[in-house]
Amino acid sequence: xxxVGWIGLGLIGKPMARRxxxxxxxxxxxxxxxxKADDLVRAGAKIAATPREAAAASDILFTxxxxxxxxxxxxxxxxxxxxxxxxxSILVDSSTVSPALARRVAVACAERGAEFLExxxxxxxxxxxxxxxxxxxxxxxxxxxxxxxxxxHLGKKLFHLGPYGAGQTIKLAMNxxxxxxxxxxxxxxxxxxxSGIASEKLLDVLGSSMGRAPVLDVKAPMMTSANYPPSFxxxxxxxxxxxxxxLANQLGVPLPATAxxxxxxxxxxxxxxxxxxxxxxxxxxxx
Ligand code: NA7
Numbered sequence: 001x002x003x004v005g006w007i008g009l010g011l012i013g014k015p016m017a018r019r020x021x022x023x024x025x026x027x028x029x030x031x032x033x034x035x036k037a038d039d040l041v042r043a044g045a046k047i048a049a050t051p052r053e054a055a056a057a058s059d060i061l062f063t064x065x066x067x068x069x070x071x072x073x074x075x076x077x078x079x080x081x082x083x084x085x086x087x088x089s090i091l092v093d094s095s096t097v098s099p100a101l102a103r104r105v106a107v108a109c110a111e112r113g114a115e116f117l118e119x120x121x122x123x124x125x126x127x128x129x130x131x132x133x134x135x136x137x138x139x140x141x142x143x144x145x146x147x148x149x150x151x152x153h154l155g156k157k158l159f160h161l162g163p164y165g166a167g168q169t170i171k172l173a174m175n176x177x178x179x180x181x182x183x184x185x186x187x188x189x190x191x192x193x194x195s196g197i198a199s200e201k202l203l204d205v206l207g208s209s210m211g212r213a214p215v216l217d218v219k220a221p222m223m224t225s226a227n228y229p230p231s232f233x234x235x236x237x238x239x240x241x242x243x244x245x246x247l248a249n250q251l252g253v254p255l256p257a258t259a260x261x262x263x264x265x266x267x268x269x270x271x272x273x274x275x276x277x278x279x280x281x282x283x284x285x286x287x
Contacts, residue, residue, distance in 0.1 A: 001025050004150055005058030007051055007074050007081070008095070009036040011230065012121065013064035015128035016094070016154050020062075021045050023153045030054040030074075051077070055084035055091075060150055064094040064121075067239050071095050075105065087113030092147050094135075096120045096172070096236070098243050099165030100250075106139060106164045115143040118164050120171040121155070124231050132156040138167035172244040176258050179237055181215045183261045183281055189223060190285035199224045219279040226286065228276040237278035238265045 001024065006017040009031040021027050021043050029037045030048040037047055048054035051074045055061050061081065065071050071093065075081045085091060091109050093102070093116070102118040109116035116139055123133040133155040137144050141160050144151075151158055161167050192202045203220050210216060222228050241262040248255045264284045272280060 002059035002149065003028070003057060005029075005048070005054040005061035006045075006064075007031070007054055007062065008064035008070075009033075009040075010064065010066060011125050011233070012128045013094075014040075015125060016062070016064060016133070017045075018043070019128075019131050019153050020150060023150075025150065028054050028057040050079035050084075051075075051081045052079040052084035055081040055089075056086060058086070058089060060090045060092060060147055061085070062092045062094060062150075066095070066236065068097045068101050068243075071097050071101065071105070075108070082108055082112065085109065085112050085114045090115045090117060090143060090147055092117045092119050092151075094119050094121050096175070096240055096243070097168060099168040099172075099247060102138065102168050103164045115140065115146070116164070117143045117147050118167045119147075119151070120167050122171065122174060123155075126231070127156075128154070135159060136161055136167040136170050138162055138164050168243075169247065172240055172247060175237060175240040176244045176255070178215075179241055179265065179278065179281075180257055180261055182219050182279055183264060185215055185220065186223065186279075186282040186285060189282065193285075219277075222277055222279040223282040226283070228280040228283075230275045230277045232278055233275045234265060234269045234272065234278040234280050235275065238262070238269045241265055 004020050004025045004027045006027055006029045021040055027045040028048050029040060029045050030051050031037050041047055065074055091114055106116040118138040119135050121133045121135055127133040131154055135151060135155045135158045137160050144160050161170055189199050207216055244258060264281055268281050268284050
């Protein structure tokens with residue numbers, strides 16, 4: 001069995017790491033907040049003192065951290081991954097970052113004789129717990145095949161989408177769509193409520209005309225109860241909208257609806273002292 005390293009025990013990263021430990025792989029973990037690894041250590045994982053140490057102990061090293069600065073810190077920071085990565089090993093990054101950063105990581109790995117797989121995910125905490133994530137990979141298909149024995153415990157579907165950057169691009173395009181869908185529902189509800197009509201009336205009609213849809217099944221109940229436990233936090237959606245707009249700007253593609261939506265997401269994120277789900281964009285109109 002390959003020796004697996006794991007960096008990042010957030011809302012999605014931790015249930016993923018738990019599945020790898022429970023599948024019986026020898027796992028070495030590093031997380032900035034070390035205490036989050038306590039239960040995984042009790043379940044058999046080893047703890048590394050630095051990202052470098054985790055990399056040096058691994059045949060396949062996973063990173064799953066919040067954003068581009070976090071990934072840069074764990075890779076290029078003092079005692080970072082790149083100082084310990086072994087030739088012949090594989091780095092799999094499941095963070096959502098910019099396509100440009102994914103390409104930089106690929107070059108840095110190649111310089112050290114290691115392989116890189118760009119592998120952002122979709123499916124949320126629920127998918128991570130059940131091993132039913134969808135992987136959006138970019139890079140060399142042979143690297144995907146080498147990582148498959150571990151990825152098969154984490155995902156129900158592994159897409160190979162093209163060269164480095166392709167996985168992140170599809171992920172940003174997807175999240176942009178979800179953000180706009182949720183914002184559209186929030187706007188519809190605001191209009192209905194301002195007319196003195198209860199939210200449920202609109203939702204009942206939508207339910208019978210749209211059928212089952214994640215935005216109705218998962219996000220609408222949060223919006224009607226104004227209770228937003230973070231399944232996908234608004235801070236991460238706001239980050240992804242920023243990355244999508246940055247990419248669009250580099251490509252010269254105008255995204256007017258996304259740019260407008262980003263303003264409300266940023267406003268709600270800024271006004272939220274706690275981590276809330278991105279469905280909380282609804283509170284922009286409630287206010
Ligand atoms: P979370 O819950 O925001 O977790 C983020 C993880 O990243 C967590 O382990 C953090 O460590 C770590 N982190 C954040 N900033 C840093 C820095 N600067 N240095 C080192 N480690 C850091 O994210 P999720 O697990 O929900 O999602 C992970 C990715 O998948 C993200 O890109 C999503 O968009 C998709 P901490 O525990 O706070 O010390």
